[in-house]
Amino acid sequence: MKEQIRDFIKEEDGVGVIEIVLILVVLIGLVIIFKTNIKKLLDGIFEEINKQSKEVY
Known part of the structure; x- marks a missing residue:
């Protein structure tokens, strides 16, 4: 369980969204x-x- 929480905190997917919005x-x-x-x-x-x-016509 602790490993899952650490992995979630280290995940940086949200940073890309913030950069795009900025x-x-x-x-x-x-x-x-x-x-x-x-x-x-x-x-x-x-x-x-x-x-x-107009020149073409």
């Missing part, structure tokens, strides 16, 4: 901070795609 929080924070810059970049990309697609 990474997601940081990424979401960066998206919120740079939202306007990301929107400008994507608008420019899609505008260029529209221009070039």
